[in-house]
Amino acid sequence: MLDRHARNITYLRLSVTDLCSLRCRYCMPAGGVSKRGRDEICSLEELVEITRAAVDCGVRKVRLTGGEPLVRRGILEICRGVAAMKEVEELCLTTNALALPQLAEPLKEAGVNRLNVSLDTLRPDRYAYMTRGGRLKEVFQGLEAAANAGFTGTKLNVVLMKGFNDDEISDFVDISRLYPLEVRFIELMPIGEGAHAQFLPAETVLESHPQLLPLEGSGVARRYRLPGGRGAVGLIEPMSRCFCPQCDRVRVTAEGKLKPCLHSNQEIPLRGLHGESLRQAIREGITAKPERHRMNETGHSDAGRNMHQIGG
Ligand code: SAM
Ligand code: SF4
Numbered sequence: 001m002l003d004r005h006a007r008n009i010t011y012l013r014l015s016v017t018d019l020c021s022l023r024c025r026y027c028m029p030a031g032g033v034s035k036r037g038r039d040e041i042c043s044l045e046e047l048v049e050i051t052r053a054a055v056d057c058g059v060r061k062v063r064l065t066g067g068e069p070l071v072r073r074g075i076l077e078i079c080r081g082v083a084a085m086k087e088v089e090e091l092c093l094t095t096n097a098l099a100l101p102q103l104a105e106p107l108k109e110a111g112v113n114r115l116n117v118s119l120d121t122l123r124p125d126r127y128a129y130m131t132r133g134g135r136l137k138e139v140f141q142g143l144e145a146a147a148n149a150g151f152t153g154t155k156l157n158v159v160l161m162k163g164f165n166d167d168e169i170s171d172f173v174d175i176s177r178l179y180p181l182e183v184r185f186i187e188l189m190p191i192g193e194g195a196h197a198q199f200l201p202a203e204t205v206l207e208s209h210p211q212l213l214p215l216e217g218s219g220v221a222r223r224y225r226l227p228g229g230r231g232a233v234g235l236i237e238p239m240s241r242c243f244c245p246q247c248d249r250v251r252v253t254a255e256g257k258l259k260p261c262l263h264s265n266q267e268i269p270l271r272g273l274h275g276e277s278l279r280q281a282i283r284e285g286i287t288a289k290p291e292r293h294r295m296n297e298t299g300h301s302d303a304g305r306n307m308h309q310i311g312g
Helices: 045-055 073-081 100-109 124-130 138-150 166-178 192-196 201-207 275-287
Strands: 011-015 060-064 090-095 115-120 155-160 182-187 213-218 221-225 232-236 249-252 257-259
Touching: 011 045, 011 201, 045 060, 045 073, 045 249, 045 275, 060 073, 073 090, 073 232, 100 115, 100 138, 115 138, 124 232, 138 155, 166 182, 166 257, 201 232, 249 275, 257 275
Parallel strands: 011 060, 011 249, 060 090, 090 115, 115 155, 155 182, 182 232
Antiparallel strands: 213 221, 221 232, 249 257
């Protein structure tokens, strides 16, 4: 379905929980989040029903996210429910990978097509610091489990932060030479806790690696590869190269609120709606999608939430 700026909205990012097994400093508050009552977040059935309605409104790609989607009990049921919708061309999931050793195979069987794994450093001490206690080894075990389960086209999400991982850019680029993964450098957005970390433009990657060869872009990413490399390098630049004119997505939080734009505080409650009234609310949300974010002018996001409460 077209929004009022003639963008075709075909991509739903569905947050299935705001809980997480980690507490990354730029995403979650230090104290973590307390578990909320069952009635405060959508049931599995509600999440599938909302997705069905979004698909009826033109969505063709679904990404499950969070918080950490793999800590949601019933995640496989949600995956099966979404994968069963024949109009859905791609079902993806963004994860910190910690639960992949147990879940990679069942996720594959449940119909998940592709994974994005978040990893901002290759150094165990830094990983423990940034995630407030995570063990890097477990991410590698998760990546290995994903490959063994038959997942291909896995992307590594690396949020660039000045003074934290700028000296690891070459190591990450090198991963794309050795492994068939796409390493995606993502610019930090000043949203929630993210406003306290140090921004680094993704262009830095190109400046320090002039040997990168351009590939065809995909979605909102500029893409490159190393000569002879097995994988690719992607740049996601919400701050330096605003991609709002190409934005094709809407988001739904675990509480069942439709967010037409990540950076707007506009939220449309979907819980309790069914059938045509649910579809109508989604259509209204799509129509109301703002033209673009204003973070470069204001220096902050108007999301009104941390990333773990929306889903990246
Ligand atoms: N727990 C899962 C994970 O970490 O992959 C999924 C949810 S997490 C919120 C999704 C993505 O958002 C992660 O890649 C994370 O690095 C990214 N993210 C979180 N806060 C961000 C920020 N302020 N700016 C840019 N990316 C951010
Ligand atoms: Fe959890 Fe992902 Fe946020 Fe890290 S980035 S705290 S893994 S939701």
